[in-house]
Amino acid sequence: MNAGETQRTPWIVGVSGASGTPYAAAVLRALLDAGESVDLVVSRASRLTLLDETGISFRDAHWQDDLREWLSRGADGKPDSFDVDLTGVRHWGAGDLAAGPSSGSYPSKGMLIVPASTACVAGVALGLSKDLLQRAASVVLKERRPLVVAVRETPLNGQTLRHLVTLDDAGASVVPASPGFYAGATHIQDLVDFVAGRVLDAAGVRHRLYRRWKGELGGSRPE
Numbered sequence: 001m002n003a004g005e006t007q008r009t010p011w012i013v014g015v016s017g018a019s020g021t022p023y024a025a026a027v028l029r030a031l032l033d034a035g036e037s038v039d040l041v042v043s044r045a046s047r048l049t050l051l052d053e054t055g056i057s058f059r060d061a062h063w064q065d066d067l068r069e070w071l072s073r074g075a076d077g078k079p080d081s082f083d084v085d086l087t088g089v090r091h092w093g094a095g096d097l098a099a100g101p102s103s104g105s106y107p108s109k110g111m112l113i114v115p116a117s118t119a120c121v122a123g124v125a126l127g128l129s130k131d132l133l134q135r136a137a138s139v140v141l142k143e144r145r146p147l148v149v150a151v152r153e154t155p156l157n158g159q160t161l162r163h164l165v166t167l168d169d170a171g172a173s174v175v176p177a178s179p180g181f182y183a184g185a186t187h188i189q190d191l192v193d194f195v196a197g198r199v200l201d202a203a204g205v206r207h208r209l210y211r212r213w214k215g216e217l218g219g220s221r222p223e
Helices: 021-033 044-054 060-071 118-126 132-142 158-169 188-203
Strands: 011-015 038-042 089-092 110-116 147-151
Touching (some): 011 021, 021 044, 038 060, 110 188, 118 147
Parallel strands (some): 038 089, 110 147
């Protein structure tokens, strides 16, 4: 890096195979709207979920076109609901264990896993590093950088609960994908944005995705 050149320091966003691809889309859009750089890792399992929930095939060779189509859709599936600028995004293949985020010397602000499946939670908690998503999460933990895990499953069994406690003990923030209704949601996108906003809150990223509680009962009702 030349003198005076600013080092790119992205947020790593991992998308696992749990249902909830609209949550990932909302988080990615908000990060980009906030001027943040993003390193994206889309697991193999999540590509099946994305195809099932949206009809979009995420292909490594065409990731920009596929990602733009995905992020432009609303949570209701309507296309061209959002304008998307992918300038700040870098994509890494899920099987690329030589990728930048696999090393602690690679600069990043931290990592957001959204949505996080129970299999992903287990892999990270046990330090398995079976793919780049899990490896990047392990690196973020060992480097003491923020890790936010947006687990999306119900009900949760004892084994998964123990894995979540392990992640909490390791310094991760566990954010269940549980929408809140006090913000005055009137559309499915509002509920998705609430969860995405809480994920970003845990990471310390500023956003305007939902109406915050101000201590006034009925404050979320339409005027």
